[in-house]
Amino acid sequence: MASAFQEEVGKATSVLIGTHLNPDGDALGCAIAFSLYLDSIGIENEIVCHHKAPRNLEFLPKVDEVHQEARRESYDLGVILDLDAMDRLGRTEPYFATCKRVIVIDHHIPHQKPGDLRIIDSDSPATAVILTRLLMEIGATITGPMATCLLTGIVTDTGSFRFRNTTPDALSVSAYLLEQGGDLNEISEEVFQNRPLSGARLLGHVLETMKLACDDRLAWSSISFDRFVESGAKDEDTEGFVNEMLFVTSVQIAVLMRETKPGKVRVSIRSRRDLDVAEVARDFGGGGHKNAAGCVFEEMALQEVEDRLVRRLKVCLESS
Numbered sequence: 001m002a003s004a005f006q007e008e009v010g011k012a013t014s015v016l017i018g019t020h021l022n023p024d025g026d027a028l029g030c031a032i033a034f035s036l037y038l039d040s041i042g043i044e045n046e047i048v049c050h051h052k053a054p055r056n057l058e059f060l061p062k063v064d065e066v067h068q069e070a071r072r073e074s075y076d077l078g079v080i081l082d083l084d085a086m087d088r089l090g091r092t093e094p095y096f097a098t099c100k101r102v103i104v105i106d107h108h109i110p111h112q113k114p115g116d117l118r119i120i121d122s123d124s125p126a127t128a129v130i131l132t133r134l135l136m137e138i139g140a141t142i143t144g145p146m147a148t149c150l151l152t153g154i155v156t157d158t159g160s161f162r163f164r165n166t167t168p169d170a171l172s173v174s175a176y177l178l179e180q181g182g183d184l185n186e187i188s189e190e191v192f193q194n195r196p197l198s199g200a201r202l203l204g205h206v207l208e209t210m211k212l213a214c215d216d217r218l219a220w221s222s223i224s225f226d227r228f229v230e231s232g233a234k235d236e237d238t239e240g241f242v243n244e245m246l247f248v249t250s251v252q253i254a255v256l257m258r259e260t261k262p263g264k265v266r267v268s269i270r271s272r273r274d275l276d277v278a279e280v281a282r283d284f285g286g287g288g289h290k291n292a293a294g295c296v297f298e299e300m301a302l303q304e305v306e307d308r309l310v311r312r313l314k315v316c317l318e319s320s
């Protein structure tokens with residue numbers, strides 16, 4: 001795999017790097033680390049992403065050079081990181097059709113199988129683990145900034161090495177990245193200890209008004225459109241709220257419902273252990289992983305969404 005990868009990259013004179021919309025630490029960390037590598041060996045490259053970096057990833061090097069539009073008409077090679085289905089490229093998808101060859105590097109269970117060369121390991125906790133191993137195998141020099149980017153991917157996708165997906169290899173690779181100058185303290189501060197006051201106040205509201213059922217094993221809370229606007233918080237600031245609800249000792253399933261515009265409700269569901277909430281999300285047209293899923297309701301009042309979800313989740317808990 002590594003030699004095929006090295007050969008494809010070595011042949012290219014222009015490379016377009018892409019990742020999924022709503023980019024997370026693994027997506028941007030990998031895209032930027034790979035771009036820095038190409039810079040170091042003198043291969044012209046460009047990063048595109050449907051969305052800009054969220055605030056807590058703005059510290060990454062070169063983040064200003066992640067564009068929403070490609071500047072060239074065509075590229076020799078497209079390299080897509082942390083992506084399981086082409087539509088998750090959003091508006092950058094057509095640019096990859098202009099690439100002569102496409103490589104996909106990912107750790108999700110694939111929905112589709114895009115790309116001419118696919119380097120996939122669905123047992124890996126982060127694409128950054130796969131990419132670091134690849135770079136090591138081809139003898140690339142991993143600089144401090146590259147190491148920080150890659151380590152960001154591993155730290156964010158493993159929840160700072162707390163999630164069950166954390167493998168011995170992820171820790172070995174992380175140790176190596178620290179040796180190369182990856183700055184774990186900077187990552188922790190920037191990614192996790194960086195909540196704006198408006199977001200903290202809104203989290204206070206979510207926890208204060210949280211409702212519970214099934215012996216406090218089910219917890220849910222909602223943010224109305226008006227409340228959200230009034231708070232001054234941004235979309236991305238609500239990211240970790242549902243997890244904060246799941247941190248309560250008794251809670252096994254947590255649900256956050258957010259009215260993103262009047263009548264449109266975005267739902268995030270988290271669960272512990274064997275409780276499969278992806279199945280529940282699918283019932284409502286959504287999806288996700290077993291312990292982290294979501295769905296969206298269009299043209300439905302917040303109260304109605306709440307009633308439906310709570311009824312369904314009670315069944316899920318009672319049958320467990």
Ligand SMILES: [Mn+2]
Pocket residue numbers: 026027082107125126127157
């Ligand atoms: Mn990932």
